[in-house]
Amino acid sequence: xxxxxxxxxxxxxxxxxxxxxxxxxxxxxxxxxxxxxxxxxxxxxxxxxxxxxxxxxxxxxxxxxxxxxxxxxxxxxxxxxxxxxxxxxxxxxxxxxxxxxxxxxxxxxxxxxxxxxxxxxxxxxxxxxxxxxxxxxxxxxxxxxxxxxxxxxxxxxxxxxxxxxxxxxxxxxxxxxxxxxxxxxxxxxxxxxxxxxxxxxxxxxxxxxxxxxxxxxxxxxxxxxxxxxxxxxxxxxxxxx
Ligand code: B12
Numbered sequence: 001x002x003x004x005x006x007x008x009x010x011x012x013x014x015x016x017x018x019x020x021x022x023x024x025x026x027x028x029x030x031x032x033x034x035x036x037x038x039x040x041x042x043x044x045x046x047x048x049x050x051x052x053x054x055x056x057x058x059x060x061x062x063x064x065x066x067x068x069x070x071x072x073x074x075x076x077x078x079x080x081x082x083x084x085x086x087x088x089x090x091x092x093x094x095x096x097x098x099x100x101x102x103x104x105x106x107x108x109x110x111x112x113x114x115x116x117x118x119x120x121x122x123x124x125x126x127x128x129x130x131x132x133x134x135x136x137x138x139x140x141x142x143x144x145x146x147x148x149x150x151x152x153x154x155x156x157x158x159x160x161x162x163x164x165x166x167x168x169x170x171x172x173x174x175x176x177x178x179x180x181x182x183x184x185x186x187x188x189x190x191x192x193x194x195x196x197x198x199x200x201x202x203x204x205x206x207x208x209x210x211x212x213x214x215x216x217x218x219x220x221x222x223x224x225x226x227x228x229x230x231x232x233x234x235x236x237x238x239x240x241x
Pocket of ligand 1: 119164198203219223
């Protein structure tokens with residue numbers, strides 16, 4: 001299968017990129033040569049604008065020579081069912097026999113709290129109530145720009161079961177570094193294995209969980225019930241083990 005533009009298998013792709021050179025005919029030719037090296041044919045520079053004196057931004061169309069067979073891919077299914085708040089509360093009550101303690105924070109220099117609040121706050125997101133709504137959850141939302149050391153302190157003081165870390169800004173991979181700092185701080189304090197560690201933000205993908213040393217990574221469009229259901233599934237699995 002190839003991308004669809006005007007007709008089946010025409011392979012049409014639109015892409016955008018910036019080259020670190022002044023706008024002009026040499027820059028346009030450089031963009032075309034680069035697209036050709038990427039495996040595109042019938043290349044058209046649809047848009048070229050200077051980004052200051054030393055950079056040029058392009059929108060380029062081309063037909064890719066590559067294809068993909070979706071049936072050959074191994075696709076992981078979600079392992080846990082999505083539960084209602086009542087079902088989650090019941091699961092926590094019957095397994096832990098006390099409230100599940102959640103600590104959430106946006107760490108590093110990141111001040112974007114809307115995503116974390118969408119998951120944690122009572123009002124929730126897209127008509128889905130946040131974790132504060134769940135009777136059997138005790139939520140500590142630490143807000144933005146929280147140091148890993150402070151997160152560790154609160155996790156220890158409150159006896160947290162789950163730690164939720166949000167990262168939105170991705171410049172120079174800040175989101176990756178900051179998530180790793182929290183993981184390392186928890187590990188140094190001997191707390192990593194005692195908590196369910198969850199990361200989230202719009203530019204992550206779930207496949208990154210292993211490389212980041214997190215139990216789960218959630219991305220854009222996540223609803224609080226996704227997270228609550230995951231937590232219920234983990235504590236249920238831990239009890240069974
Ligand atoms: C609102 C906003 C701000 C507000 C933030 C207010 C606040 N209290 O949060 C203010 C004005 C402060 C701001 C500042 C900046 N911003 Co801003 N901001 C945005 C904006 C417009 C919306 C973000 C948002 O609220 N989305 C809505 C929430 C609900 O979505 P979400 O974050 O994706 O969260 C969902 C999921 O990702 C997931 N999720 C998120 N976190 C977590 C955590 C867990 C544990 C889980 C399970 C799930 C989860 O669940 C949520 C619900 O589904 C975006 C652009 C955009 N349209 O996205 C830019 C954007 C994020 N900002 C950007 C930038 C660059 C900045 C500044 C650096 C600008 C500047 N030069 O000063 C500063 C940085 C300040 C700082 N120190 O962090 C860039 C980031 C680029 C990048 N990828 O690095 C963006 C993408 C804009 C852009 N296109 O350039 N910003």
